[in-house]
Amino acid sequence: RQIEVELAEALAQDAFELHFQPFYALPARRLIGFEALLRWRNPALGMVSPAEFVPISEANGLIVDIGAWVLEEACRQLARWPVHLHVAVNASAVQLRSADFVGQVADALRRHGVEARRLEVELTETAMVEDGRLLSEVLKGLRRLGVRIAMDDFGTGYSSLAHLRDFELDRIKIDRSFIDTDVADLGSRAVIRAVTSLAQDLNILTIGEGVETEEQFQRLVECGCDVGQGYLLGRPMDAAAASRLISLQM
Ligand code: G
Ligand code: G
Numbered sequence: 001r002q003i004e005v006e007l008a009e010a011l012a013q014d015a016f017e018l019h020f021q022p023f024y025a026l027p028a029r030r031l032i033g034f035e036a037l038l039r040w041r042n043p044a045l046g047m048v049s050p051a052e053f054v055p056i057s058e059a060n061g062l063i064v065d066i067g068a069w070v071l072e073e074a075c076r077q078l079a080r081w082p083v084h085l086h087v088a089v090n091a092s093a094v095q096l097r098s099a100d101f102v103g104q105v106a107d108a109l110r111r112h113g114v115e116a117r118r119l120e121v122e123l124t125e126t127a128m129v130e131d132g133r134l135l136s137e138v139l140k141g142l143r144r145l146g147v148r149i150a151m152d153d154f155g156t157g158y159s160s161l162a163h164l165r166d167f168e169l170d171r172i173k174i175d176r177s178f179i180d181t182d183v184a185d186l187g188s189r190a191v192i193r194a195v196t197s198l199a200q201d202l203n204i205l206t207i208g209e210g211v212e213t214e215e216q217f218q219r220l221v222e223c224g225c226d227v228g229q230g231y232l233l234g235r236p237m238d239a240a241a242a243s244r245l246i247s248l249q250m
């Protein structure tokens, strides 16, 4: 059967699930929040990664409804967790350009009584490329609500520096291709240092993603990065496991 049909059914039958990967403040390794990562529980295929189905649902527009479900579910979890923790959701460019994305976000927050500052929206640089004017309006709307904006996979797209100038961002996630390298690699270290220093001047928080070893963790600390994320620190986990992790920290 067509995967498009299956995806629509999955949404109707609640076959999607959010997993949560922790963020830790550096250098203390204090838990500060989670990134929500979408999964599709498929009876035949098992857990399917969004890398497989997001492009398809972007092409047929279903990503708008899937994205609304993600926002709803993220806010539902936020309402259950301590107020010092935040959740970041990944948003597709198609979703941002759909009618009233800002309204969708505001509704989800209101329905669950969650403060806007606890929600972050992660965008890729690619999402920022087309139709900058419309996107700029959407980001302004989100910031007016109090929602934080993060640029995902920073350094892999093009025109990154123009985006830093043109959009008001709250966080930069330094792409894991700069993080999960041999720490003897001076080039990556120089990039991490340069990005964190630039971000500091712009009053933007930096997140190093894809931290897999203690050495990489230490390098991030030395470079003045604010937040770390990666398999070393914590893998994506289901909501129950995330809640257990939270209670362990309290
Ligand atoms: O978790 P994983 O490595 O499988 O994620 C693969 C890709 O899917 C990543 O680029 C991630 O940003 C993206 N992704 C994860 N969850 C969502 C989501 O809820 N919406 C969108 N649009 N992309 C997501
Ligand atoms: O594009 P985005 O950064 O949203 O993608 C997040 C994806 O990266 C998630 O699917 C997650 O599973 C994956 N990821 C998270 N931490 C690590 C890590 O330490 N190493 C690797 N290889 N992948 C990671």
Ligand code: MN
Residues within 6 Å of the ligand: 035, 090, 122, 152
């Ligand atoms: Mn992300």
Ligand code: NA
Residues within 6 Å of the ligand: 152, 153, 173, 175, 209
């Ligand atoms: Na990323």
